[in-house]
Every structure is written in C-alpha cells, then in structure tokens.
Amino acid sequence: MFKVIDTHTHFDAEEFDEDRAEAFARAKEAGVGKVFLPAIDVKTTHAVLALAKEYPGYAYPMIGLHPEEVKADWKEQLAELRKILEEHRMTGNACQEGGSPRFSDLIAIGEVGLDYYWSREFENEQLEAFEEQVKWSVETQLPLMIHCRKAQNEMVHLLRKYEKELPGGVFHCFTGNQKEAEELLSFDKFVLGVGGVSTFKSSHLREDLPAVVPLDRIVLETDSPYMAPVPYRGKRNESAFVVEVMKTLAKAYGVSEEEFARQTNLNAERVFPLSVSQV
DSSP states (O other), X not given: OOOEEEOOBOTTSGGGTTTHHHHHHHHHHHTEEEEEEOOOSHHHHHHHHHHHHHSXXXXXXXXXXXXXXXXXXXXXXXXXXXXXXXXXXXXXXXXXXXXXXXBSSOOEEEEEEEEOSSOOTTHHHHHHHHHHHHHHHHHXXXXXXXXXXXXXXXXHHHHHTTTTTOOOEXXXXXXXXXXXXXXXXXXXXXXXXXXXXXXXTTOOHHHHHHHHOOGGGEEEOOOBTSXXXXXXXXXXXXXXXXXXXXXXXXXXXXXXXXXXXXXXXXXXXXXXXXXXXXX
C-alpha cells in the first residue's frame, strides 16, 4: 500500500488529549507514513519535541512562534525558542558537512508568518518576529513553515529580501486564487501546502491548482484538529483524513492516487531534507 505524508498536523493540541495514541494509530492504519508537527510557541515546541521522541521515525518536530501568539511577551518567547534551537544543533563532525549547522531532529522553522485577519494590534511586532525567524531559517538552512492570512503583500515583501539565501519551505494552508498561487510559486524553493478546504463544495482549488500549480509544487496537510475535509467536515480533523485530500486532488489533477501520493511525498522530502527516510 502506498503511503502519504501529512506535512502539518497539531497532534500536541488539547483536542487530542483523550485519544492521542489512538489518533496516531488511525493515521498509520489509513496509510499516513509520516506526520510533521509545527509548533506555535515555547510550550508547543517542547510538546512536539516530546512527541517526536515518542514516535521516532514517524513524527517530526518544528520550532517557531505563530503570528497569533505574538503578544506583549514576544521577545521573551523568541529568546527562549532561540535557546531551544541552539540546544538541538549537532556538534562535532556532524555539523561540518556542507558548512551549515546540522540538527538531529528539528526539520523546520514553523509555524511562523503574519496574520492580520482578526487584528492588526501587533502588526509591527508580527513583522519583527517573522523577520527574526526568517533569519533563523537562513542561518540554519531549516525550511520555513509559513502561515499567512490577510497579509500576502507584506509577507512577500519581507521574503524578497532573503529570497536567495532561504532554503525553501511551505506556504501552509493555501486557499488563494491563481494569481496568488503564481506569486507564491515565484519563490522557486517553496511549495504550497493544501488541505481540507480543497474538498469543500464551495472551493475553487480543484480548478485553480491544476491550472497554474505543477504537481511538483504541492504538499499535503491536514492542519488537524482544524478544517476537516469532506466527508468529515464539521468534525475534529486528524491526520488520517489527509487521505481524503489526496484523493480529491488526484482526481482534480487527473492522475492516479498512487502517483499523486508518490509525487507529493517526493516534494515533502525535497523541502524537508532532514526527513530523509522514504515512506
């Protein structure tokens, strides 16, 4: 049986406190070969690191401060995250290969970005926090997992300054139009993360993505426990449901489910090189 990768799932969320082990088991049974775990602050960074130890070779952690978590204490949060980042650098010969810092477990800086959907109260602070973490990506050559809502112009402007130095990453939860997709894909080391919204009856993604987004520029995600795909819409999302996203997009692209899974897995492995074992 072919397997898929869920590149964005919040398995540490409190929504899984009652049945986390069972949800992991359901994901494996459904054919999910790996799950990538974004963090949103210091607390969740520790949580996803712990889950990665509990599920080695299956769950892969990230580190970052989410834009909606940029509050009055954002500088203290970033300082603590920086300490954690330093603690996970590999030392000795392992860090010499390629001249870049090496990491034994962290696979990305994320979930980071800009979000002006609800409020612009911390607009400038969000920009500063995002830029600092973009610099971490340049320094460490860990890819970015980017959250952006109602702020694409500001995000693109900031990323342009570091475009040549960045290792790449994912524009998470893409729900935009063809023009927006083309602008994001002008960052040639980045891919679009597509999840459950693509299965909604009202979604235009099934038409827009095949029109302008090559198959080698997409990765699959759930963003669980949020935004469950059809036929689970309205319920708690979980990684097992990423298979529904894969089936929907394979049909939209006119390729077999196996081919779609194979290509999106290759895309994920290309963007996240620390997750090197094949599923």
